[in-house]
Amino acid sequence: MKFQHFSHHHKLIFREAYEKEYECAGCLDVINGPAYICEDEGFAMHKVCAAMPPQIQKDAFHPHPLKFKLVDIIVCDACRRFSANYIIYKCIYCEFNLDFKCAVAIINDENEIAKRDDEDLRRTTTPHFSHPHQLTRCKVSPMSELGENIFKTFWQSSKLKCVACKQEVQGTLSFICLPCKFLIHESCMNDMPMQVLSSPFHPHHILHPRPFFNAREQVRCYACGKKVNGFSFYCNTCDVDFHVSCAKYRTRATKHSCHPHNLLQLGKSIIKGISCHACGHKTCNDSIFSCRKCDFNVHPKCIPLPSSFEHKRHLHPLTLTSPFAEDDSRDYYCDMCETERNPEIHVYYCAECNYIAHIDCVLSEVLEPPEEMLLDPQRMEENFDDGSLGSEMILSVSFHPHPLIRNDDYEEETIFVCDRCEELCIGSRYSCKLCFFDLDNKCATSKDETQKVREVKTIVNHFSHPHLITRCILQTEPDFDLTCMACRQRLCGIIYACTYCSRFFLHEFCLKHIPEEVQSSFHPQHPLPIFPFPSESGPPCKACNEDVEGMLFFCVACNFPMHYSCAKYQFREIKHNCHADHHLLHLGKGFFGDESPQCDACGEACKDTLFSCLKCLFYIHLECISLPSVVKHKRHLHPLVLTTLAFENDYEEYYCDTCETQRNPEHDIYYCKECNYISHIDCVLSEVEPPEKIIQCLIPRSKGN
Incomplete structure (x- = not known):
């Protein structure tokens, strides 16, 4: 028995459905028994729901x-x-x-x-x-x-x-x-304060509530670096935003010689995705010390802290331990300063007395660790669980205060920016485990004292990517092949790179000019806003059919994803009897990049200009379509010749002399050399103003040649 339901375009068959095979499209419960089913699309409904x-x-x-x-x-x-x-x-x-x-x-x-x-x-x-x-x-x-x-x-x-x-x-x-x-x-709405008087991340100013409504810009929390959605606490003086939970987060500040600023102790609820600058591990399961001003983060085990300490305020030795919460109470206190503590951060603890103290309370009267402790290779080896640093080469240079440790990352293909030559490099390097500093092998072993070390890195937070990206230089012929996520062309010169995910790169020009949304000729119904994502590959682009990587322009209403280069690509349409169902798009060689589609007429790759119907995935060479190569048109005195040459005016702009609009220099044109007259193909072959006379036609390619 077949049944046509108003919510589905196929007829449904009434049969037995087995447990967990289908979910009912009506009540959304799992079907176990007789039901109306469309097996082609996995659609099913209970009999009572279908009624x-x-x-x-x-x-x-x-x-x-x-x-x-x-x-x-x-x-x-x-x-x-x-x-x-x-x-x-x-x-x-x-x-x-x-x-x-x-x-x-x-x-x-x-x-x-x-x-x-x-x-x-x-x-x-x-x-x-x-x-x-x-x-x-x-x-x-x-x-x-x-x-x-x-x-x-x-x-x-x-x-x-x-x-x-x-x-x-x-x-x-x-x-x-x-x-x-x-x-x-x-409960959060009822307990939310009207203002935060003293946030540990921003103690100097009062934070006021700021609701977001249809905010197009990406606002990031100053504390955790994650995107803020819907609402934040805001400092108008410093122009910084905070999540509600981050603004109210309880933490402590500790002074340490590994960093010039006070370090805040942060727990696992706020440090997801933050990597330690000492060991490089991106997953911090316990807590970290952090300077949010410099984005410097380090595990407690990766800096010289006493693991056991005798303090005059307590009879027994205190041991540094992971985040500690009492079992018998929901209130957590420090027994030394008698104030409330955060159960997410490390503490000093005496198991014999159940005595708990903040790290900064215990170390407040202790001198900072001597500088020699930071330079001792044996001490640095102890800061890692696997002891791998013991066999690594440690280098001291005059222009950096901390030791540099050799890292061989050929297998992981880790990219980094050298702080001396500013070049984007890959693989082996010397890096400082206590601050942002990396040297490639050439700069680390160079004896040229005149070569300056750059004082400030240019690191930006751009809406096109969820991580910070660094300005750097890429050699003209690097050892590795990279392409820009915006224009999809080969990278060289000054670029911006994400050293966190090692997959996102932009030309400096593209970074400055890329918009937050594109009005595309391929999808004129709606604008396409940008959706940055760090994954290696995304959905296929609706224009070129290749997977979108790193940066996606996407219409949510129509489920229409596109590359940026495809979304902003300008094309022309012609009507031709070789594909009568739809108009054909005139596309240039830069549209498909290296992945050229095959011509449906001759079977060869379309490496130059081509005509395409993207709906039907129909592609055809310029030579394989019946086009006149020389025509006489009433809009011009002399014959016009079909050519691939691109001509520009004195302002490096490209225009059609027939319709007087801007043209794409990748496209073929009809051209009069005598008058320097240039016209779009579709303007010459228009159904409204067709050519007066076809003087000569192109010789089509033969199959297999």
């Missing part, structure tokens, strides 16, 4: 008719749950929504709604200083696999997190603004 009509009306429950809508995220007005649904029912006159389960309950029995309702979930909307719109109280329901996929499509995230504490909100009472994707725990 739901496309429109319902229950005047006693809601005065207006409710019509179905596909794929949406709502707060149900019956049960007040936030959920992602494949089918919802929406009022055609007002902002009233029902999830599918509540709609089924209303059809069967209005009293069934009470079974899904929650006494704590009263219909509540309220204003709050953290957001410019009214917030709706709801409960976040656990999602099925189908619901999670729908949520990822709309929310562009895999997890629902509170803008205040950054923790997940599933199963909790929360307040939400759906259009802005703003979500906050009810």
